[in-house]
Amino acid sequence: MRRNRDPQTLADSTTVLDRMARILAARGIDQATVNAPGAGTEAYSPLEALSAGMPPRYRDAVATHPQVLAWARQVADQAVAPSTGARRQLTTGPSLLMAGVVGAGKTHQAYGAVRALVQAGIGVRWRATTAADLYAELRPSSGTDSEQVLAGYSRVPLLILDDLGAAKSSEFVEEQTYRLINRRYNHCLPTLITTNLAIGALRAYLGDRVASRLRQMTTQVEFEPVDRRRHQRVA
Ligand SMILES: Nc1ncnc2c1ncn2[C@@H]1O[C@H](COP(=O)(O)OP(=O)(O)OP(=O)(O)O)[C@@H](O)[C@H]1O
Ligand SMILES: [Mg+2]
Known part of the structure; x- marks a missing residue:
């Protein structure tokens, strides 16, 4: 199902x-x-x-950040084969909160991390969304079954939640983020979160409940404050 x-x-x-x-x-x-x-x-x-299944921009992304590679190794080590001889599947594991300026390479490392797991021979069911797209999908006006949408993102074994903190703050944003993060927190499901905000600013944006869970479930990864887009002529 x-x-x-x-x-x-x-x-x-x-x-x-x-x-x-x-x-x-x-x-x-x-x-x-x-x-x-x-x-x-x-x-x-x-x-x-x-x-x-990846956006063309990040199709060739390779994880190089030492903390991202360490995360991939840890999650791969926790993978379990559902039956003898079957491919090992991602189960539970820690999460990453990748923080840095615009263009620092956070999304690149997130997709690269998924690639690292697949390269390690792990079966990975994963999804990626920006936080803003997620909120749009969850709005009653979107025409979707928002409970089903939230359940899908809550249960998928690996989620890339990109650009947390980039959408305009509101009660709706805070509540939906809490529901998603709380479920993933409870089930110890690995989540790769990227943000332009520092943890203190995330606390102000999303409230204490989300910030407290993020603090416990994630390793925080700070990126060098360099906008790679300024140094690249990209399509
Ligand atoms: N290690 C890398 N090697 C080559 N290209 C990279 C690397 N990291 C990032 N890039 C490229 O640099 C650009 C910016 O990277 P990315 O989109 O990951 O930044 P970001 O931190 O997610 O930015 P934003 O906060 O705006 O979302 C992209 O074109 C990406 O493909
Ligand atoms: Mg990004």
Whole structure:
């Protein structure tokens, strides 16, 4: 049930990809035309499937930050195979709060961290959203079942919650963030959070309850205050 709601499911990726290939074939679509860039006509590997599910900007992101790599090792060590011989799946683990100025490379490291786990042979069901997009999805006016949307983000084994603190503060923002973070906190689900705010400012923005949980569940990673976008001509 839950698996179907998570678009970026990599668990049992062979089965999923086989099913996808059958669906494409039934619709007369050549799978080679939907392969990841550079994948040619070869079958998807878990890494290629991963890249295809990432935004193009971060498809080649590699985690290099020592604390991010340490986090990936720790989470990989806690992965468990559901049955003998099966791929080990991400279960519980610590989270990261990556703080830094605009353009410091936080989102790059977050996607790179997911890649590091897949490269380590771990099955990872993950999702990524910016906090602002999440709040938009959760608003009653969005036309979605907001409880179901929140449940999806609350339960997915690994979540990238990007740009926490960038949306305008409100009671709604504080409440929805509390509900999400509290559930992930209770279930010890790894969450990669990026923010432009310092923890003190996050406390003022999201309230004591969220800040207290974040303090306990995350390792805080400070990025060098360099805007990489200023030094790169990027598409
Ligand atoms: N280690 C890296 N190697 C190469 N390019 C990088 C690296 N880190 C970041 N970049 C590039 O620098 C730019 C800014 O990185 P990113 O988007 O991750 O910053 P950010 O900290 O998330 O910024 P913001 O707070 O505005 O969201 C992007 O184009 C990204 O691809
Ligand atoms: Mg970012």
